[in-house]
Amino acid sequence: MTSFHLPTAYFIAGLLYLLMPLGVWLLLSKQRSTTVHLWCAGGVIFGTSLVLLGSRTHLPDWATHVGANTCLFLGVALRVVALRHALHKPLRLGWLLVGSVLFALGYEYCHSVLHNEQLRYIWGSGITAALVLRLAWLGFAIGRQDNSPSARWLASVYLALGLVLSLRSVVVVLDGSRAGALNDDVLTMLLVFVGVMSAIVGNIGFMGIFLERLTRQAGQMALVQARNEESARLSHQIAQLDRRRSVGEIAASLAHELSQPLTNIYLITERAHLEAENTGATSVSKYLHDVQRNTQKAVDILNRIRQFIQSKESQFERVSLNRVVKDVMDLLNDWIQKEAVDVSMHLPTPAVFVMGDPVQLSQILMNICRNAVQATQGQAYRHIDIRIWREADRAHLTVADNGMGLTPEVLSQVSTAFFSTKSDGLGVGLSISKSIATHHGGSLTIGNASQGGAEVHLTLPALA
Numbered sequence: 001m002t003s004f005h006l007p008t009a010y011f012i013a014g015l016l017y018l019l020m021p022l023g024v025w026l027l028l029s030k031q032r033s034t035t036v037h038l039w040c041a042g043g044v045i046f047g048t049s050l051v052l053l054g055s056r057t058h059l060p061d062w063a064t065h066v067g068a069n070t071c072l073f074l075g076v077a078l079r080v081v082a083l084r085h086a087l088h089k090p091l092r093l094g095w096l097l098v099g100s101v102l103f104a105l106g107y108e109y110c111h112s113v114l115h116n117e118q119l120r121y122i123w124g125s126g127i128t129a130a131l132v133l134r135l136a137w138l139g140f141a142i143g144r145q146d147n148s149p150s151a152r153w154l155a156s157v158y159l160a161l162g163l164v165l166s167l168r169s170v171v172v173v174l175d176g177s178r179a180g181a182l183n184d185d186v187l188t189m190l191l192v193f194v195g196v197m198s199a200i201v202g203n204i205g206f207m208g209i210f211l212e213r214l215t216r217q218a219g220q221m222a223l224v225q226a227r228n229e230e231s232a233r234l235s236h237q238i239a240q241l242d243r244r245r246s247v248g249e250i251a252a253s254l255a256h257e258l259s260q261p262l263t264n265i266y267l268i269t270e271r272a273h274l275e276a277e278n279t280g281a282t283s284v285s286k287y288l289h290d291v292q293r294n295t296q297k298a299v300d301i302l303n304r305i306r307q308f309i310q311s312k313e314s315q316f317e318r319v320s321l322n323r324v325v326k327d328v329m330d331l332l333n334d335w336i337q338k339e340a341v342d343v344s345m346h347l348p349t350p351a352v353f354v355m356g357d358p359v360q361l362s363q364i365l366m367n368i369c370r371n372a373v374q375a376t377q378g379q380a381y382r383h384i385d386i387r388i389w390r391e392a393d394r395a396h397l398t399v400a401d402n403g404m405g406l407t408p409e410v411l412s413q414v415s416t417a418f419f420s421t422k423s424d425g426l427g428v429g430l431s432i433s434k435s436i437a438t439h440h441g442g443s444l445t446i447g448n449a450s451q452g453g454a455e456v457h458l459t460l461p462a463l464a
Contacts, residue, residue: 016047016196020203028210034090038082039206043199046075050195065111069124070104076131083138086209087145103127122169129165132158142209146216150208157201161194258298266295294331300359318463319358321388321397322351328365332373341373341382352388352395353463356440364433364444368399368456371430375403375454395462400455405448 021043028036049071052063077099081091103124110120139155142148168187269291276284325345329336336343354361369384376382385400430446437444442460449455 016199019047020199021047024203024207027207033210035082035085036210038078038085042075042078042082043203044075045071045078047199049075065120066104066108069107069128070100072124072128073103073131074100076128076135080131080135080138083135083142086142087138118172121172125165125169125172129162129169132162132165136162139205146209146212148209148212150205150212154202154205154209157194157198157205161191161198164191164194262295262299266292266299269295297327297331297359297362315357316355317358318353319356319361320351320353321361321395321460322347324358324361324365325386325388325397328362328369331366332369336373339373339382341376341384344383344385346385346387348388348390352390354395354440354460355463356460360436361440364436364458365397365399367430367433368458372399372401372403372454372456375401377403379403390462393462395460397458397460398455400449400451401453402451403453405452406446406454 021040024043025036025040049068052068052071074096077096081093081096084091107120107124110116110123114120136155136159139151139158143151143155164187168191171187272284273289273292325347329343329345369386372384373382376384379402381402383402385398387396387398387400389396430444434444437458437460440460442458445457447455447457
């Protein structure tokens with residue numbers, strides 16, 4: 001039967017085996033992998049053997065028999081070594097060279113010494129079939145190890161090729177007259193067909209193995225990076241917690257050490273106030289009263305620090321926001337005048353009341369106003385505006401300045417603990433203020449005002 005020209009079919013299959021590995025080599029060149037180099041080199045050598053078989057009528061016998069079959073053996077053997085590398089089971093190339101020489105000597109011995117063409121064909125075809133089946137087994141091993149569909153496709157096509165080669169060898173054993181690669185029969189045609197399929201599917205499958213591994217490695221690297229970022233974030237949080245603990249210890253120490261001197265100051269001013277009344281120095285009484293009031297407020301703040309550190313409940317009561325603003329402005333009055341800052345206060349009548357801790361609410365406003373005054377530095381006219389109003393069941397308090405405003409980078413971190421734009425700042429003021437606002441059922445937001453500068457907006461549940 002003559003369906004097609006076998007030498008041409010071998011030649012075409014050989015070209016495929018030459019071109020496909022070169023394409024794989026090009027696509028995977030950035031990997032610089034020994035596995036890729038061995039696989040592609042084996043494909044090129046295997047393709048060379050098929051081209052030599054297809055050129056049997058035009059080339060000398062040593063090239064198309066000994067040379068072609070040795071290249072066939074070496075090409076498949078190199079691919080076996082390549083897949084062993086992929087499984088991290090490398091094999092020394094020296095053994096491969098020794099095996100190629102022994103294969104060539106055995107092949108030629110059958111022809112020149114034994115003069116047995118049947119044995120020569122069985123020698124070449126049988127050993128090659130064993131190598132191809134070994135190649136298929138390694139492909140299945142990679143498929144199991146990597147759960148790789150590509151590896152299973154590669155293994156399947158080489159399993160088919162190995163079985164056809166084995167069957168061809170068995171037929172030759174049973175019928176010696178059919179020995180020879182160019183015999184025009186069904187098995188030879190099937191062999192050529194499966195060879196072409198192995199050239200295509202085998203190389204695509206090999207490339208798929210690498211692409212699957214690259215995808216898996218990228219996923220693992222992303223996972224490692226995510227873990228590292230999470231570890232860094234947790235380390236940063238731990239560092240912040242440690243700093244907060246340190247601040248708490250310092251605050252506890254200050255509260256303990258300052259309580260006694262402040263109590264003494266309060267008692268001294270009380271005695272001085274009585275003496276001023278007895279001597280008629282009434283002009284001094286006003287200043288002594290201010291010292292007493294501010295000393296008492298400092299004592300109250302220290303007591304609140306103690307309560308905060310000891311995790312005690314805050315003392316909530318009915319508080320006038322108008323009174324909070326006036327008290328804080330009284331405390332900051334001298335500093336504000338020294339800084340030459342103009343303060344506008346828009347306080348409603350009647351006053352807006354909330355339920356809260358007056359000292360903690362004063363702490364919020366104190367932090368906000370200090371930041372606002374500092375933000376106006378460098379302006380020819382320095383001004384801050386304080387407004388209070390009620391809207392439905394919410395009380396609102398805003399403090400706006402005419403400074404330079406906040407950049408997007410600063411806005412994203414401005415209320416984060418220990419972040420400060422000031423070189424001498426701890427970066428805890430706004431963070432603490434935001435926590436206090438949340439504790440009071442409200443919120444504290446920082447942004448840029450429409451007319452320029454920064455604006456801080458405090459909202460709290462309003463009382464009737």
